[in-house]
Amino acid sequence: MFASLPLTALRAFESASRLLSFKAAAEELAVTPTAISHQIRALESWLGLSLFERLPRQVRLTEGGERLFRTLHGAFLDVAQSVDTLRPQRSGASLTISTTAAFAALWLVPRLGRFYARHPDISVRLDTHCEVIDLHQDASVDLVLRYSLDDYPNLFGLCLFDEAFGVYGSPEQVALARGRVPTLISVRWHNSKLYAHGWEAWCAQSGESWLQGQPAVREYDEEHYALQAAIAGQGLVLASNILVSQSVASGLLEGYRSDIQVEGAGYSALCVPGRERHPPVRAFFAWLQEEARLSGLVPRSQASSARDEQRQIT
Known part of the structure; x- marks a missing residue:
């Protein structure tokens, strides 16, 4: 069911969308900005639509990109939280308000x-x-x-x-x-x-x-x-x-x-x-x-x- 999903590209997209920066996403994922750009280009080609507007010195999500980000961000949160509950070395939870x-x-x-x-x-x-x-x-x-x-x-x-x-x-x-x-x-x-x-x-x-x-x-x-x-x-x-x-x-x-x-x-x-x-x-x-x-x-x-x-x- 999920074999065709480009998970690496989706992770790069989520990071770039959340930070609104390919450079910041690259730092977060420990890759180069060029690698982030290639992953997002590949994802756009796979979807057949543009996810970002490339502006001078910044990027902005398109309507389709915004829809994908909201769904993907929530899904990644669920996965991260589920994995966290299974880790045996947890010493306590934190909450930032x-x-x-x-x-x-x-x-x-x-x-x-x-x-x-x-x-x-x-x-x-x-x-x-x-x-x-x-x-x-x-x-x-x-x-x-x-x-x-x-x-x-x-x-x-x-x-x-x-x-x-x-x-x-x-x-x-x-x-x-x-x-x-x-x-x-x-x-x-x-x-x-x-x-x-x-x-x-x-x-x-x-x-x-x-x-x-x-x-x-x-x-x-x-x-x-x-x-x-x-x-x-x-x-x-x-x-x-x-x-x-x-x-x-x-x-x-x-x-x-x-x-x-x-x-x-x-x-x-x-x-x-x-x-x-x-x-x-x-x-x-x-x-x-x-x-x-x-x-x-x-x-x-x-x-x-x-x-x-x-x-x-x-």
Whole structure:
């Protein structure tokens, strides 16, 4: 059945497609760029179609090449994972997760102990760089935990919960705010599309006139810095109900007029289709689902299963 498949050429194609470089594929497979080029030319001749557009100093997949890559990459992942489970010298599994520094520090890391207690043989490595990761090109990352307004069809994903923004402060600051205009703590949002003019939206809903005149405003580059400022009693912070949940549960912060919430976007866990079957990834997905249920922060779209199928946040 498989005798006619050009496996060497298919492996060269998968590497070149994932890295979008014949030279990088050659380095990965320990051959010359000329050998990669010959293998891909032979594969194109065998298929009767072009797989790459050859551009100056780069290559780009054609529509047919993109279709083949998605199928082939998932198939190679399955084979690699199956072989890995049979190797007797395995000393433990590893899992690389990409997410934001704020989500890692304020939601994920405080809960990771429960994952380790259940799966002591899985080692989790967190990548909290802000750069957008293309999971189809970067095979070193197993899954991403991302926040976005957009839906994309190219990755397997699980919608965890939707975010809303409210006002929080230390118990003392919340009490003082009932009688005077507080100092306002905010974040310089890197992506204004995700949440723009936050304090204006909250004040419009609440009817508070805090923005009239020139209130004292403190801005921070990261959400966890803003929360630490609020915990230290420097004012009231406009913050995510998800990222603030641990501080509220511990009594460090409490909500001010908790009924006033401004809707945000959603958090999802995503991976390349096929990788969700890898045991460490499958275990992490199951654990995330349980933690999301325990948090009580169900997605607004929970009634529909469409968002629990394939989504991409990049």
